[in-house]
Amino acid sequence: xxxxxxxxxxxxxxxxxxxxxxxxxxxxxxxxxxxxxxxxxxxxxxxxxxxxxxxxxxxxxxxxxxxxxxxxxxxxxxxxxxxxxxxxxxxxxxxxxxxxxxxxxxxxxxxx
Amino acid sequence: xxxxxxxxxxxxxxxxxxxxxxxxxxxxxxxxxxxxxxxxxxxxxxxxxxxxxxxxxxxxxxxxxxxxxxxxxxxxxxxxxxxxxxxxxxxxxxxxxxxxxxxxxxxxxxxxx
Numbered sequence: 001x002x003x004x005x006x007x008x009x010x011x012x013x014x015x016x017x018x019x020x021x022x023x024x025x026x027x028x029x030x031x032x033x034x035x036x037x038x039x040x041x042x043x044x045x046x047x048x049x050x051x052x053x054x055x056x057x058x059x060x061x062x063x064x065x066x067x068x069x070x071x072x073x074x075x076x077x078x079x080x081x082x083x084x085x086x087x088x089x090x091x092x093x094x095x096x097x098x099x100x101x102x103x104x105x106x107x108x109x110x111x112x
Numbered sequence: 113x114x115x116x117x118x119x120x121x122x123x124x125x126x127x128x129x130x131x132x133x134x135x136x137x138x139x140x141x142x143x144x145x146x147x148x149x150x151x152x153x154x155x156x157x158x159x160x161x162x163x164x165x166x167x168x169x170x171x172x173x174x175x176x177x178x179x180x181x182x183x184x185x186x187x188x189x190x191x192x193x194x195x196x197x198x199x200x201x202x203x204x205x206x207x208x209x210x211x212x213x214x215x216x217x218x219x220x221x222x223x224x225x
Contacts, residue, residue, distance in 0.1 A: 033214075042116070042203050042216025043155070088155065098143065098207075099168060102155040 006089055006103030014111050019076040021106040023089035031092040032072040033100065034063050038085045046087075047074070079110050114138070116217035118204050124223045130192040133220045135204030136185055145214065146179055146189050147203040155203075161187065194224045 004023045013019055023032070031050055035043035047058050049065035049072060056063055062075045072089055089103040117136040125131060137144045145160040159169040164181045172179070176195070181187040191198055205216040 041218050042205070044216070045213045048213065090155075097168065098145065098160050099157055099171075104154055 004089055004091055004101055004103040006106055008106055009104070010107040010109070012109045012111060013079055015079060015081060017079055019079050019083070019108060020073065021087060021108075022071060022073045023091070023103045024071040025091060025101075026070065027091075027093060028069045029072075029091035029093060030069075030095045031100075032063070032065050033090040033092075034061075034072070034074050035088045035090065036085045037088065037105075043088055076108075079108075081110050081112050084108060084110050116204055116206050116215050118202075118217035118220050120220060121218065122221045122223075124225065125194060126225050127195050128193045129224075130190065131194045131198075131222060131224075133189040133202050133204075133222070135187045135189070135217060137187070137204070137206030138215055139185065141206035141208050141215070142184075143207045143209070143214075144181060144187050145203075145205040145207075146187070147205065147216075148200045149203060149219070150200045158189070196224045198222065199224050 004025050006023045033048050034046045036046055037043040047056050047063040052065055052069045053067050054065040060077045064073045066072055086105045086107050088105050090100040092100050119134045142163050146158040147155050148158055149155045158171040159179045160167055161181045177191055179189045201219045201221050203216050203219045205214045207214040
């Protein structure tokens with residue numbers, strides 16, 4: 001199946017550092033979602049973006065809908081150990097449908 | 113509040129056997145989704161329902177897969193006969209509206225020997 005290119009694939013960071021990850025595609029998306037998945041659990045929705053250029057925050061998390069509509073970015077400020085997990089982006093190609101394409105995931109490990 | 117409830121959490125069975133995965137969505141949610149997650153293919157949408165009616169099943173891999181939603185509080189995903197390549201984590205999710213936040217269950221880890 002089609003997947004979004006998500007980078008980096010994995011990263012180790014020190015507690016307190018800021019984290020950036022992104023998703024890119026050759027296709028245009030109408031909606032972007034960012035999820036976090038902990039081991040043995042299902043993904044949890046973090047942020048939803050609905051318009052090109054939109055910048056939305058959820059606590060220490062900030063995500064942006066790229067102006068070209070082909071990419072999205074997620075930033076985590078002042079990381080803490082509980083930020084560990086896999087982060088997924090998901091893009092919706094066509095309005096009115098719930099068919100989202102998921103990114104390949106960014107595995108984040110935070111060193112205390 | 114109870115989230116999306118899936119059962120069983122783990123299933124190990126031999127190829128050729130019928131497998132039934134169960135899901136109870138969040139009460140009041142009118143959309144229900146079945147996803148499959150593997151290392152190779154990531155998260156894939158298999159099928160989704162709106163008000164118990166299947167809307168898009170284009171992600172269902174083969175005729176061996178079938179899904180039903182007999183009422184607003186219950187859905188099943190069935191694989192018959194199962195094959196080793198069906199091994200994956202299967203997630204059920206629900207949402208209140210098409211653009212609303214989607215709540216995922218904790219998944220069923222399926223292993224077909």
